[in-house]
Amino acid sequence: MADHAPCVLVVEDEGAQREILRYNLESEGFGVVLADNGEDALLLAREEVPDLIVLDWMLPRVPGIEVCRRIKADAGLRDIPVIMLSARGEEADRVRGLETGADDYVVKPFSVVELIARLRTQLRRTRPASMGQRLSFADIVLDAAEHRVSRAGRPLHLGPTEFRLLSTLMERPGRVWTREQLLDRVWGRDIHVDSRTIDVHVGRLRKALMQHGGDNPVRTVRGTGYALG
Structure with missing residues (x-):
């Protein structure tokens, strides 16, 4: 049996975007767990302890920026790479996202191919054997x-x-x-x-x-x- 697929927690409240990400990530060999709000994202992060988190900024219940802050404050989760997705492309927003603890910041609309490349870059750092x-x-x-x-x-x-x-x-x-x-x-x-x-x-x-x-x-x-x- 090969190493199991790296697991990505995708947190996105737009259903169509969430399914596009799921389909493309699974096609590239990733396991995918889905959440459509910040509250569920925090629960799933603690239950699943994924290898990577793709996190939208604008979320119901708990905003993505706050989800990121809580993940990075949790000793059991802080090492999980977080890639923030946002329509906010201003430099101040990028800086805020990164200073909150996001490991990368991708502006919408984005290329799924580029996002997957960024995920693999993070995996080389955190799961080198899988690469x-x-x-x-x-x-x-x-x-x-x-x-x-x-x-x-x-x-x-x-x-x-x-x-x-x-x-x-x-x-x-x-x-x-x-x-x-x-x-x-x-x-x-x-x-x-x-x-x-x-x-x-x-x-x-x-x-x-x-x-x-x-x-x-x-x-x-x-x-x-x-x-x-």
Whole structure:
């Protein structure tokens, strides 16, 4: 099974625009979650923890600029890239959006092709393994493009699930992932497996990482989940 598709939360109150974005993003291999108001956007951001958020400025209930501010103030969400969409093209509006925490700002009307390119740029920063990049942590090197892992220069033999698990941990060393977050990232949000399954695969990953010796780099955070380093 390949890494599950990066998930984009699209927050747009105009139905036609929302469906255009959904269709084009899904055509490009993204998973899509939809919201049509700021209140639902905040709830879905916390429930789904998407990889990216496309956020319209003008929204009912809670304005997009306030949604962005709250996301960036939330320790569990602040690292999610937010691309703000707005008909406001003045420099002052762009500056306000960026100062609120938006990672990028796109003025309507916009090119969907350009928006997807901007999303991929953000993914290269936050999910480099999904973009085929080479990751390293201490003496561990993971080549996502060639699907190879080595430690201290010696090749390691990992199963496909352990490879996806390691790539997730290596993208954010030190971050504590809950079991639910790892299940979602490694198996995908549409696959239903017992959360204890993650413990089995973490055990296999640790064994693989230590097959030539060396310390165990995968840390258990009691009552929460796992972290690398």
